[in-house]
Amino acid sequence: MTPGNRITTMALINHTRLQAVLSMSQQHQPQLIRMISTLLADAEKNISQIQSYAKAQQRQELQQTLHKIRGGYATLGAEDLAHASKTLELSLEQQLPLSETDLAEFISIYRQSCVVLQQEITKLQADIGSGQTELDIIQLYYLLRQHNMQACDLVQNNQEQLKQLLTKAVADNFSQHVFALNFSAAAAILQPFLPPEQRSTNT
Incomplete structure (x- = not known):
């Protein structure tokens, strides 16, 4: 069929x-x-x-x-x-x-x-503002862990910051996982870039 x-x-x-x-x-x-x-x-x-x-x-x-x-x-x-x-x-x-x-x-x-x-x-x-959201890497990590769609918002709106933080190649791979809704894989990529105190509590 x-x-x-x-x-x-x-x-x-x-x-x-x-x-x-x-x-x-x-x-x-x-x-x-x-x-x-x-x-x-x-x-x-x-x-x-x-x-x-x-x-x-x-x-x-x-x-x-x-x-x-x-x-x-x-x-x-x-x-x-x-x-x-x-x-x-x-x-x-x-x-x-x-x-x-x-x-x-x-x-x-x-x-x-x-x-x-x-x-x-x-x-x-016509009904929305033009406000921007600053990238908070810890917030982004926890949104990914929770499979929260807000993670997509942050990633889409902060591509340049992600490239600076992760390098372009890693950021592109990370973004592909996020937009494919592979949140667990994206969180694993992001984890090594967390502040040390956050990284140690989420291994």
Whole structure:
């Protein structure tokens, strides 16, 4: 059964879930919206990667890209996209062939989901301030340990500070884990950079 046949009864965006995420922390809402905007901005790059991996039969890389997309968008209530991605991932795991139609339908759902999400965050942007949040590495570490979505806000809003603190290569790897919601892995990367007294109590 193709992804297109399996998702017809699902909602493109679960607005209840999306609103729950957006209202989780009013003070960090500007950063959260910027994080979502970054996800949306990366969509076409991800689509190009998917098409390239599919053409080259790079199934593992394709599966990893789909998994990354699903992780970010499922949190925001993109149920159609998450389900379609999971369907393709399972097909890849089971070594089943993927048709061009399956991929084209997934890409269509991906783009539609981005349009709806952009509409949702645009509605909020007129009502939020432009406040910035300073990076508190200890707070960030504990948010990661608690699997708290506010960690995404802090990371998105403090990329330059993270690169200065962790080095660019480590910061990029760290951010990838955070935005994929691999909070435990991200916390493990951050732990050696904590102040000594904090590091010793969390080993």
